[in-house]
Amino acid sequence: MNLRTLQSGQTGIISAVKIGGPLGLRIREMGLVPGTKIRITGRAPLYDPVKLRINGQTLTLRNNEANFIEVRIEEGA
Amino acid sequence: MTAKDSLHIALAGNPNAGKTTLFNNLTGAHQHVGNYPGVTVEKKEGICTHEGNEIRVVDLPGTYSLTAYSVEELVARDYLVNEQPDVVVNIVDASNLERNLYLSCQFLELGVPLVIALNMIDVAEKRGIRIDTEKLSEFTGVPVVPVIARSGKGVNELLKTVQKVSQTGAAPPRTLIRYGADIDEALKDLIPVLEEHKLLGSAYPASWTALKILENDEQIVAKVMLENMKVGQELVDRSETLARHLQDTIDAYPETVIADHRYGFVRSILRQGEVTRITDQDRLYASDQIDKVVTNRVVGPLLMAAILFGLYSFTFNWSGFLVDWMGMCFAFLGSLAESALPDGPIKSMIISGVIDGVGGVLGFVPIIMFMFFGIALLEDSGYLARVAFMMDRIFHFFGLHGSSVMPFIISGGIAGGCAVPGVMAVRTLRSPKERMATLLTVPFMNCGAKLPVLTLIIAAFFPAHQARYMFLATLVAWLVALLVAKLLRMTLLRGESTPFVMELPPYRVPTLKGLFIHTWERTWQYIKKAGTVILGISILLWAMMTYPGLPSDKVADFEAMRQQVVTSADKAEELLRIDQLEAEAGLRHSIAGRIGMSLEPISHFAGFDWRTNIALVGGFAAKEVIVSTLGTAYSLGEVDPEETTSLTDRLASDKHWNPVAALAFLFFIMFYSPCFVTVVAIAKEAGSWKWAFFSMGFNTVFAFSMAVGIFQLGTVLGLG
Known part of the structure; x- marks a missing residue:
């Protein structure tokens, strides 16, 4: 499932990051790598960017950047 | 040291x-x-x-x-x-x-x-x-x-x-990290070649260079190519083989595989027991609770508007007493020089060039200091990142970044700011293209120095709706600035926007020591770096508006006129009148005056006569100078920007002026070249004078086209 489609409060585990280049590296160096648990903590007033919790930090990214991140929704979450 | x-x-x-x-x-x-x-x-x-x-x-x-x-x-x-x-x-x-x-x-x-x-x-x-x-x-x-x-x-x-x-010394490098079979093998191929040819050997370890070649690192690949084109090409070929192989087998890029393996290494360390998680209670609980309010859909924007307005008034109102105090000091110095020095060009240079120049440089210091303190407070507390988060949707649309909002506001997004601290606030932006686009468009805002000029023109030609026109001017400034930013990002500053993948730091109470250090180091940098250049240009501009002086026969003519009025009844008034005429003639004769006159054939397309031109040249020193220079050019003496009734009446009744010409003039003032202090600040922030000159040229051409368009259209429609 695409990270973009996640609702506020939903949690999941990153299953793939489907982009290389500067953006792909940037996403990874901020800790968004496969196997990492994430939780959507909110969105900006105009719905974009999105705010999420990962490794005990808060990250933001734009919707069109979230497009490249695939997430597996945790059962029972 | x-x-x-x-x-x-x-x-x-x-x-x-x-x-x-x-x-x-x-x-x-x-x-x-x-x-x-x-x-x-x-x-x-x-x-x-x-x-x-x-x-x-x-x-x-x-x-x-x-x-x-x-x-x-x-x-x-x-x-x-x-x-x-x-x-x-x-x-x-x-x-x-x-x-x-x-x-x-x-x-x-x-x-x-x-x-x-x-x-x-x-x-x-x-x-x-x-x-x-x-x-x-x-x-x-x-x-x-x-x-x-x-x-x-x-x-x-x-x-x-x-x-x-x-x-x-450094421990000998050990191979700690494995990057997976494919990459490790490629490294094994590259490293001996690098070592054999001693490529970048003195500066970088071969293993690192090899890794960077595989990551397709532009800088390192270019350096290797520069040292040895032939071998470099071999290495790049090997790297491309790897990239194709990874693409075919696991649909991934080498640099991302390397990144994933670094994380693998880090996780293996964390797994092997040096980290014990007893409880993982959320340290961000407090931060999250604050965020629920601060970035709330309704409350968030309102609070942000209040805080940005607060920063604005803190910067410009609270610093007011220091600005006034400094102004008084320099006025005192000026009067001291006035009485102590003998009349002549040296005296004029010291008063109008040096003292006004230094005053001009230092006059900004309190504002800049207060602004940097306010920004440091927002930055260190973590709020600034939230502003970027909330505003990004809008500013990203125009090719800018959420963080661009603050420089815009300080520059006059709320009418009455100043582009100098605004330009300096751009340094909080981390993304190069967005930063440059912001830097080039913030001077379009209506700074405090443009306001008296706008007020003067609006009072003279649109007296019925003054407040409405002032408000419109602010809206137009925003609109134009954002559209030009978009234009720049589609042309000169074209390119992918910088990712918004960034950390929202937890809220923290800033330390006073940190705040003061931030404020002081940035302010001092302004004084040291921009100050000297500004002083130099200030003297240059003074000279342009003063030299060459009137030829001696002209001066003698005015002297003769003065002699004649000795007998007249209202002698003082007549003498003042002659002084003003002489000042006008002097201005006309100066370099600035000649520039203004020679530009008339072009500028009349926008409805500007030579008097307006001189004033606009003077406006390059500081926008409020437009008012006083217009005063001199219309032989009214130096008009105080705060008290312009005589000039308002004079303009309103002048046959060269009409509402269409006034509107063209308004637009030109709002958008033409930034004042030179801003230009210097742009050069410092952009890291090159190229962009500073671009800003002068581009803005002037842009503003002129707008003014011509307005004037010609208005005249054709018979609105003048």
């Missing part, structure tokens, strides 16, 4: 890991800020003493990685390679080990003499993370010292370790 045998260390680490706090703690007030050569990244240096020895400390820009994709990262790694600090102190946030150690991996790859300063262990412990520093040290092969940068705990121990490492 540094003895040869003094120790030289560099602080490196993630943003928000406590690097600056540690730096302030180590060096106290003994620091100075400069720039890295050729770029606008701040370089902070300081001295600290440990057991009687001086240690030179350099604070590298905070980065998450060491790629070639951002200026900060390039600066950091170039510094490590070229300046070869004796020891690199890597500040690692213990409460966020995974991402912080990702950067540490890259220092290990680079093979620099490293000490890890494990910061915020107190926070980590509260979160239930206990870290076995000995094991961490064992796995990474470098000393690890726990510190609390905020309180200074552990700093002594850190310095001791640093000294020890500096004596023993």
Whole structure:
């Protein structure tokens, strides 16, 4: 499932990051790598960017950047 | 400043890991800020003493990685390679080990003499993370010292370790990280070739260069190619074979596979027992609760508007008493010079050139100081990142960044700001293209100096709806600035927008020491760097409006006229009238006057006569000068920008002026070349004069086209 489609409060585990280049590296160096648990903590007033919790930090990214991140929704979450 | 045998260390680490706090703690007030050569990244240096020895400390820009994709990262790694600090102190946030150690991996790859300063262990412990520093040290092969940068705990121990490492030197590089079979094999192919040909051999370890070639690092590939085109091409070919292979087999890029393996290495360290998570209670609980309100859909924007308005009034109103006080000081100096010096060109230069010039430079200081204090407060508390978060949707649409909003507001987004501090506020933006687009468009805002000119024209030609027109002017400024930003980002500054993948730091109470250091170092930089240039140009502009003086026969004519009125009844008034006529003739005769006259054939397309032109030339010194120069040009004497009734009446009744010409003039003033103080500030922030000159030229041409359009259309429609 695409990270973009996640609702506020939903949690999941990153299953793939489907982009290389500067953006792909940037996403990874901020800790968004496969196997990492994430939780959507909110969105900006105009719905974009999105705010999420990962490794005990808060990250933001734009919707069109979230497009490249695939997430597996945790059962029972 | 540094003895040869003094120790030289560099602080490196993630943003928000406590690097600056540690730096302030180590060096106290003994620091100075400069720039890295050729770029606008701040370089902070300081001295600290440990057991009687001086240690030179350099604070590298905070980065998450060491790629070639951002200026900060390039600066950091170039510094490590070229300046070869004796020891690199890597500040690692213990409460966020995974991402912080990702950067540490890259220092290990680079093979620099490293000490890890494990910061915020107190926070980590509260979160239930206990870290076995000995094991961490064992796995990474470098000393690890726990510190609390905020309180200074552990700093002594850190310095001791640093000294020890500096004596023993770097541990021989070991292969710690495996990047998977495909990449390890490619590395095995590349490294011997690099070693054989000694490519970049003196500066970088071959293993690192090989890794960077596989990552397709632009800077390193270019360097290798420069040294040996033929071998370089072989290496690049090998790298491309790998890339194709990875693409075919696992649908991934080499650089991302490498990144994933670095994380694998970090996780293996964390798994092998040096981290014990007892409880993982959310340390961000408080921060999250604040965010629920602060970034709420309804409350968030309202609160942001209030806070930005607060920053604005803090910057411009609270600094007012200091500005007035300085103004009084310089007025006093001026009157002192007036009475003490003999009449003549020297006196005129000292008063109008030097004293006004220095006054002009220092007059901005209180505003800049207050602004930087306000920004430091927003930045250090973590609020600024939230502003960027909330505004990004709008500003991203125009090719800018969420953080662009603040420079716009300070420059006059709320009418009455100032583009000089506005331009300097642009440095909080990290993305180069968005930053440049912001830098070039903030001068379009209606700064405090444009206001008296706008007020004058509106009062003369649109007296019925003054408030409405002023408000419209603010809206038009925003609209034009954003559209031009979009235009620039589609043409000259074209390119992918910088990713918004960024950290929202937890809210923190800023330390007073940190705030004052930030404020002072930035203000001092303005005085030192911009001040001298501004003073020089100020004298130049004074000379342009003064020289050449009237020829002696003209002066004699005016003198003769004065003699004639001696008998007249209202002698004082007549004499004043003659003075004003002489001033007008003098201005007309000066270089500025000649420029104004020679431009008339072009400027009349926009409805400007030579008088207006001179005033606009004068406006380059400072926009409010337009009013006083117009006064002189219309033989009214120097008009006080605060008291313009005589000029309003004069313009309203002049046959050259009509509402259409006035509107064209209004638009021109709003958008033409920034005043030279702003231009100097742009040059400093952009890191080159090229963009400063571009700003002057582009804005003037742009504003002129608008003015011509308005004037011609209005005239054709018969609205004049």
